Amino acid sequence: MPNIRIGDTQLHYEDVGRGPAIFLLHAFPLHSGMWQPQVELLSREHRVITMDYRGLGESRPAPEVATMELLAADAAELLARLGVVHATVAGLSMGGYVALALYRRSPQLFRGLVLADTKAGPDTAEGRDARHKFAQDAVVNGMGWVADQMIPKLLGPNAGPEVVRRVRALIGENGPAGVAAAQRGMAARPDSEPLLKCVRCPSLVIVGSEDTLTPPALSEAMAATLQTRVAVIPGAGHLANLENPKLFAGEIACFMAGLETPRRSQRPPPQ
Ligand code: MLT
Numbered sequence: 001m002p003n004i005r006i007g008d009t010q011l012h013y014e015d016v017g018r019g020p021a022i023f024l025l026h027a028f029p030l031h032s033g034m035w036q037p038q039v040e041l042l043s044r045e046h047r048v049i050t051m052d053y054r055g056l057g058e059s060r061p062a063p064e065v066a067t068m069e070l071l072a073a074d075a076a077e078l079l080a081r082l083g084v085v086h087a088t089v090a091g092l093s094m095g096g097y098v099a100l101a102l103y104r105r106s107p108q109l110f111r112g113l114v115l116a117d118t119k120a121g122p123d124t125a126e127g128r129d130a131r132h133k134f135a136q137d138a139v140v141n142g143m144g145w146v147a148d149q150m151i152p153k154l155l156g157p158n159a160g161p162e163v164v165r166r167v168r169a170l171i172g173e174n175g176p177a178g179v180a181a182a183q184r185g186m187a188a189r190p191d192s193e194p195l196l197k198c199v200r201c202p203s204l205v206i207v208g209s210e211d212t213l214t215p216p217a218l219s220e221a222m223a224a225t226l227q228t229r230v231a232v233i234p235g236a237g238h239l240a241n242l243e244n245p246k247l248f249a250g251e252i253a254c255f256m257a258g259l260e261t262p263r264r265s266q267r268p269p270p271q
Contacts, residue, residue: 016047038249053071068098072106090113092239095116096118120196143176147167155239156209206231207240
């Protein structure tokens with residue numbers, strides 16, 4: 001996967017396949033490697049772009065606070081540098097927060113919006129305090145502790161040992177400073193409920209039926225505001241894309257098939 005210099009940061013990204021562009025934004029505390037099954041499946045007929053947020057995966061260095069606005073600015077700059085004029089943007093959980101921040105700053109970029117296992121509302125005061133404590137504890141206790149805390153929340157009761165191993169490995173490839181930055185950034189995110197009412201592009205909501213972090217009821221409410229449908233991934237928890245990769249990718253592919261043909265070529269300009 002290549003790197004690109006954006007401001008004081010080296011961003012790690014992937015850009016594979018040809019066709020209508022889909023930009024996949026990852027969850028916390030993972031990195032873009034969580035999209036590997038969807039990259040493989042969707043890149044047969046689409047151009048698929050992923051990136052690691054500052055401080056996670058191989059994007060360096062970690063800021064003190066990785067706000068959703070900062071990450072969205074990185075995403076917008078990356079897409080511009082890759083010559084992407086329109087894309088379907090799909091975010092899972094924290095990726096959904098980044099997708100909404102990206103919509104807020106660059107709505108013209110969106111051919112479609114996919115919000116998976118996420119929510120638009122802000123944290124409660126207790127939720128924000130818990131994130132700041134988690135950030136401190138992550139730095140003290142390290143990534144094994146982070147994985148122990150998060151895996152029971154991220155995966156549903158049906159997740160097999162292979163998925164559990166994979167998620168632990170993805171988390172273990174991150175560092176505590178990046179995890180802390182992301183938690184502080186999520187704590188500072190604004191209420192995006194009002195923004196949902198202003199979304200003008202086609203949208204889709206996806207949720208695992210066993211997601212307890214952002215349960216199906218939240219997705220139903222988001223979809224009602226967006227006036228769209230919810231695709232439920234049966235038996236899957238919060239990381240629905242890893243628990244049922246084919247069904248998840250199929251939902252995105254069906255959604256994209258229903259969108260208009262892009263107005264311009266989505267290939268990058270010659271360097
Ligand atoms: C995620 O999966 O990205 C996180 O659960 C999001 C969050 O902590 O709100």
